[in-house]
Each structure stands twice: as C-alpha cells, then as structure tokens.
Amino acid sequence: MTVMANRYVVTVARPDGSEGEVVAFAQQKRMTFKEQVTVYSDESKNRVLFTFRARQVLEVGATYDVQDETGNTIGTFRKEFAASLLRSTWTLDQPGTTQLTGRERNRFVAVLRRVWEFLPLVDFLPFAWPYHFDFTEGDKRSMAVDKKFGLRDRYVLDIASPDLDRRLAIAQAVALDALQSR
Numbered sequence: 001m002t003v004m005a006n007r008y009v010v011t012v013a014r015p016d017g018s019e020g021e022v023v024a025f026a027q028q029k030r031m032t033f034k035e036q037v038t039v040y041s042d043e044s045k046n047r048v049l050f051t052f053r054a055r056q057v058l059e060v061g062a063t064y065d066v067q068d069e070t071g072n073t074i075g076t077f078r079k080e081f082a083a084s085l086l087r088s089t090w091t092l093d094q095p096g097t098t099q100l101t102g103r104e105r106n107r108f109v110a111v112l113r114r115v116w117e118f119l120p121l122v123d124f125l126p127f128a129w130p131y132h133f134d135f136t137e138g139d140k141r142s143m144a145v146d147k148k149f150g151l152r153d154r155y156v157l158d159i160a161s162p163d164l165d166r167r168l169a170i171a172q173a174v175a176l177d178a179l180q181s182r
Helices: 106-118 168-178
Strands: 005-013 021-027 037-040 050-055 063-068 073-079 089-093 101-102 133-136 140-149 154-158
Touching: 021 089, 021 168, 037 168, 050 168, 063 168, 073 140, 073 168, 089 133, 089 168, 101 106, 101 140, 106 140
Parallel strands: none
Antiparallel strands: 005 021, 021 037, 037 050, 050 063, 063 073, 073 089, 089 101, 101 133, 133 140, 140 154
C-alpha cells in the first residue's frame, strides 16, 4: 500500500503455504471519481489480464463489470447494500453459470468491523482481525476469501469450482479489500 494507491500482488500458494509465482498485479488509485482497477500479469504491467470498473459513480449497490484484455465481459459483481447492513453480502455473476452469493462467514466479526469504523482515533489503524467470505450456490461453496491475521493485508483465495473463471475470482477478492469499507 502506498499513500496514493493500493497495490495487490496475487501469487500461487505452494504446498507448504508459502508464496509462489506471481499470477496477477494491480494498483488501485485512491479517491477516484469512478472506480476502475486494471490487473496485469505481473509487476512489469506489460500484459493486461482484466479490468473491473463501476458502471455508475454512486457506489451504493454499484455493479462492477469485469472484462478481459480485449473488452469482453467475464462477469459482474456487486455489494448488496441492504443485506450488508449487518453482514456484508456480495453477488458474483459469471455468464453461462449460476450466480454466487458471498457473505461474511462470522456474524460476530462482521458486527465488530462495523463498530470499529465508528470508534474515534482508529482511522489510521486497519481492522486487523481476520474476516472470511464464502461464495456459494445454494449450500455448495464455490469460492472462499480468507483474510489472515495481521496489520498487513493478506488473503487466501480458494477457488473450489472448476467452472469459475479465475480472473473473476481474483477481481472479487481484490474488490473485497479495495471496496469493502465503502
């Protein structure tokens, strides 16, 4: 993370849990009028993998389009505003497959995160307690995003469904960090 941009480096996990090769890199500019993130194959930024951008300026319930390097739609995601008042809820949609619903796994942590945002003098301290999202189709888990404990934001993305486009899953995982508190 830098003062004017959030940096995201996505790596493959090795069997021992350590970080492997870089498979994606993104840099999100802060305080932009309309949210857009470009994700590259690595930190050189030579090859675009995909982008995601808000359809509208107003972010409450905004839908984000995820497009490949040629502009073809991979899928969409959006935060469900009303359902997210106590426990954040997202909808992830990949054309040709069913829609996934992502919710914070732990209701207590969800409420604690909301209380944290209202505490005075903690604006400069990130919420370090881990939170987790499960993306499901009915009772079947297709994807999970788990935040690790610590001051540095680290996440583990587990894609359980072979039908889920990895680029769409990475876009949603980045969005959980970049857009979650908005």
